[in-house]
Amino acid sequence: MSESVFHQHLRRKGLRLTPERKAVLQEVAAMKGHFEPEELLLRLRKKGLTVSRASIYRTLPLLVESGVIEEAIYKDRKTRYERCTEKDHHDHLICTSCGSIIEFVSRPIEALQEEVCRRHGFHAYSHTLEIRGLCQECAP
Amino acid sequence: MSESVFHQHLRRKGLRLTPERKAVLQEVAAMKGHFEPEELLLRLRKKGLTVSRASIYRTLPLLVESGVIEEAIYKDRKTRYERCTEKDHHDHLICTSCGSIIEFVSRPIEALQEEVCRRHGFHAYSHTLEIRGLCQECAP
DNA sequence: CAAGATACTGAGACTGAGTCTCAATCTCCA
DNA sequence: TGGAGATTGAGACTCAGTCTCAGTATCTTG
Numbered sequence: 001m002s003e004s005v006f007h008q009h010l011r012r013k014g015l016r017l018t019p020e021r022k023a024v025l026q027e028v029a030a031m032k033g034h035f036e037p038e039e040l041l042l043r044l045r046k047k048g049l050t051v052s053r054a055s056i057y058r059t060l061p062l063l064v065e066s067g068v069i070e071e072a073i074y075k076d077r078k079t080r081y082e083r084c085t086e087k088d089h090h091d092h093l094i095c096t097s098c099g100s101i102i103e104f105v106s107r108p109i110e111a112l113q114e115e116v117c118r119r120h121g122f123h124a125y126s127h128t129l130e131i132r133g134l135c136q137e138c139a140p
Numbered sequence: 141m142s143e144s145v146f147h148q149h150l151r152r153k154g155l156r157l158t159p160e161r162k163a164v165l166q167e168v169a170a171m172k173g174h175f176e177p178e179e180l181l182l183r184l185r186k187k188g189l190t191v192s193r194a195s196i197y198r199t200l201p202l203l204v205e206s207g208v209i210e211e212a213i214y215k216d217r218k219t220r221y222e223r224c225t226e227k228d229h230h231d232h233l234i235c236t237s238c239g240s241i242i243e244f245v246s247r248p249i250e251a252l253q254e255e256v257c258r259r260h261g262f263h264a265y266s267h268t269l270e271i272r273g274l275c276q277e278c279a280p
Numbered sequence: 281c282a283a284g285a286t287a288c289t290g291a292g293a294c295t296g297a298g299t300c301t302c303a304a305t306c307t308c309c310a
Numbered sequence: 311t312g313g314a315g316a317t318t319g320a321g322a323c324t325c326a327g328t329c330t331c332a333g334t335a336t337c338t339t340g
Contacts, residue, residue: 052319074214093262112249124273133264192290
């Protein structure tokens with residue numbers, strides 16, 4: 001189903017659903033949780049599929065635009081993506097000591113964000129809320 | 141006053157308030173709005189102060205830890221910092237078309253975040269909320 | 281004050297995620 | 311069938327940020 005969404009999006013932009021883009025899409029669909037572009041490359045390689053690094057990096061923004069995935073976290077100068085789920089969007093608590101990541105959902109926060117956007121006449125299509133600190137185990 | 145805060149923090153960690161660190165601190169204090177490390181370097185150079193790039197990059201995390209500045213935005217694989225003000229923390233609406241950045245303050249969102257942290261036993265020391273989309277001018 | 285310990289610095293080499301280039305290839309459509 | 315335009319992969323490239331290391335500054339304590 002995300003394939004048809006993606007295909008739609010490409011059509012609208014006059015782009016094509018190539019085997020490479022399809023492969024990236026399918027691999028993305030198989031991902032659980034966060035993933036990095038490089039991880040995707042590795043997995044595709046392991047399957048014997050050859051999609052170049054360039055194509056992967058070219059495809060990911062298209063997938064974001066079409067709403068199939070979203071940029072979830074920026075960490076160590078890397079972008080981590082995540083599949084958009086039917087469930088609510090979630091955000092992250094990031095422990096800067098052990099690196100663990102806790103997900104949380106807060107409809108009230110989402111609602112307030114929408115309110116803010118309305119007030120500024122801003123058309124949002126994505127957002128990231130990262131809270132950094134120490135998790136329960138690492139806290140002094 | 142942020143100098144004493146910084147000094148305190150260094151003391152606690154057994155570190156020293158060197159001329160280089162002082163220079164960075166002062167330049168940071170003079171900054172209005174967001175700034176990038178490279179920008180800081182340039183400004184110091186212009187003043188005839190020689191603080192190496194390495195020292196700047198080493199000092200910025202210390203300033204974050206001590207609460208003088210905070211990481212405000214991650215954009216184009218660069219970290220943008222911002223001075224912590226007495227006023228409320230603010231977040232950003234980022235227009236991906238024209239690049240303009242709108243700041244907003246929302247105490248209710250902050251409060252909800254604190255609530256989330258409490259619920260997870262998480263000790264937060266900073267957060268960034270970035271909402272990406274199209275500003276009023278760029279919206280179709 | 282001397283001397284060891286420890287923190288600090290700058291220059292520049294290095295890293296690595298992400299981008300760009302370009303020639304070769306594919307795909308659509310008239 | 312031919313050509314316009316989209317796409318690809320290999321690998322060169324970029325550049326923010328990190329690391330190394332030898333030389334320097336500062337503390338400390340005897």
